Amino acid sequence: xKRLQRGAITLLMVTLLVLLASMVGxxxxxxxxxxRLSANxxxxxxxxxxxxxxxxxxxxxxxxxxFSTVPNTFWSTHEPQQCLSAYTxxxxxxxxxxxxxxxxxxxxxxxxxxxxxxxxxxxxxxxxAQAKHAGNHSVGQVQQSIYLPTAGPIGSANQATPLLTQxxxxxxxxxxxxxxxxxxxxAGCSGTGQSVxxxxxxxxxxxxxxxxxxxxxxxxxCLKVNASSLQGGALVTPATATLAPNPATCDSAVWSSLxxxxxxxxxxAISQAQVLKGLSSLTQPARTVYWIDxxxxxxxxxxxxxxxxxxxxxxxxxxxxxxxxxPSTHIVGTVYLDTQCxxxxxxxxxxxxxxxxxxxxxxxxxxxxxxxxxxxxxxRQAFDWPWPVNIDAKRVQRVRGSWKSGG
Numbered sequence: 001x002k003r004l005q006r007g008a009i010t011l012l013m014v015t016l017l018v019l020l021a022s023m024v025g026x027x028x029x030x031x032x033x034x035x036r037l038s039a040n041x042x043x044x045x046x047x048x049x050x051x052x053x054x055x056x057x058x059x060x061x062x063x064x065x066x067f068s069t070v071p072n073t074f075w076s077t078h079e080p081q082q083c084l085s086a087y088t089x090x091x092x093x094x095x096x097x098x099x100x101x102x103x104x105x106x107x108x109x110x111x112x113x114x115x116x117x118x119x120x121x122x123x124x125x126x127x128x129a130q131a132k133h134a135g136n137h138s139v140g141q142v143q144q145s146i147y148l149p150t151a152g153p154i155g156s157a158n159q160a161t162p163l164l165t166q167x168x169x170x171x172x173x174x175x176x177x178x179x180x181x182x183x184x185x186x187a188g189c190s191g192t193g194q195s196v197x198x199x200x201x202x203x204x205x206x207x208x209x210x211x212x213x214x215x216x217x218x219x220x221x222c223l224k225v226n227a228s229s230l231q232g233g234a235l236v237t238p239a240t241a242t243l244a245p246n247p248a249t250c251d252s253a254v255w256s257s258l259x260x261x262x263x264x265x266x267x268x269a270i271s272q273a274q275v276l277k278g279l280s281s282l283t284q285p286a287r288t289v290y291w292i293d294x295x296x297x298x299x300x301x302x303x304x305x306x307x308x309x310x311x312x313x314x315x316x317x318x319x320x321x322x323x324x325x326x327p328s329t330h331i332v333g334t335v336y337l338d339t340q341c342x343x344x345x346x347x348x349x350x351x352x353x354x355x356x357x358x359x360x361x362x363x364x365x366x367x368x369x370x371x372x373x374x375x376x377x378x379x380r381q382a383f384d385w386p387w388p389v390n391i392d393a394k395r396v397q398r399v400r401g402s403w404k405s406g407g
């Protein structure tokens with residue numbers, strides 16, 4: 001009996017030892033498998049990250065190539081599904097970028113998204129690249145911001161006057177318009193003497209006697225505006241004779257002084273993109289860039305002192321005469337009339353009420369009664385987008401310090 005008991009105990013101990021050895025072996029095998037999987041995951045993640053970086057570099061080269069050929073077509077569409085979750089506001093324009101994936105030998109699915117803020121920085125794009133592997137579920141993501149040649153620096157020059165022309169100005173009815181110079185009482189638009197600043201400035205005045213100097217008499221002959229309209233503001237012309245604007249070429253010094261390196265085509269493209277996204281005076285943020293081709297009288301009040309706009313009446317709008325602005329309409333910001341250096345296209349114009357600056361590359365004959373021009377220092381805010389100093393705005397360039405791993 002005792003012998004049977006000892007045998008049973010021995011069998012039980014052997015069984016327990018076998019079970020324990022099996023459990024140790026199983027644990028060791030699982031541990032080795034886990035370490036191997038972990039090592040593989042690290043390799044797969046690194047491969048996905050490297051592939052995403054390669055996709056980003058390929059995308060940047062493709063974008064640069066696109067802007068060197070047909071720059072105004074890159075942003076002709078909007079794909080809302082391509083906006084990352086942090087970039088879904090109405091001001092964000094997004095699109096995907098199709099890449100040649102023949103160089104990826106690992107079988108990743110590549111997705112490149114490009115996004116930009118149409119209101120605050122339409123010249124900066126965020127490029128986000130993702131590489132995903134369906135088999136091992138690895139994901140790599142990188143992003144980089146770049147400057148695009150969709151606009152240019154405007155420079156620091158800002159002629160402090162509510163009306164900037166490239167020709168002569170006169171009122172249809174003396175004393176029937178109003179100019180509020182920078183130093184005038186903005187609420188009442190009134191001032192005394194010549195201490196309130198410039199009410200009207202022209203970059204060209206005829207040198208009638210041909211002596212190379214613009215005299216006081218020649219200045220007064222060019223800018224025939226009643227003192228009561230100026231509200232104490234000064235009239236400014238060049239001190240010396242300058243070349244008359246040539247309608248055949250119309251190399252506008254006024255445009256350059258306002259917009260710097262930004263071209264009319266770039267302003268038009270940004271305006272079209274804002275329309276594409278549904279931006280308007282009622283959205284938040286509101287539309288800021290208006291390119292107008294219609295010759296119809298403008299009757300929409302737009303802009304605020306904290307969010308001024310730019311309204312460009314194009315050469316098409318001004319083909320015969322530039323559209324009048326309705327007397328009850330108030331625009332806050334910059335208004336540019338593309339008269340193609342021809343005074344006749346601005347004849348009998350009405351400005352409505354503009355707080356900011358009105359500019360045109362010609363004279364302004366027979367300015368209509370009730371037109372009001374009030375200076376606003378930040379009138380260029382709608383197109384004064386931030387640029388680094390001395391950057392070449394005609395090339396695609398990386399924003400320094402903007403590279404980031406992950407989404």
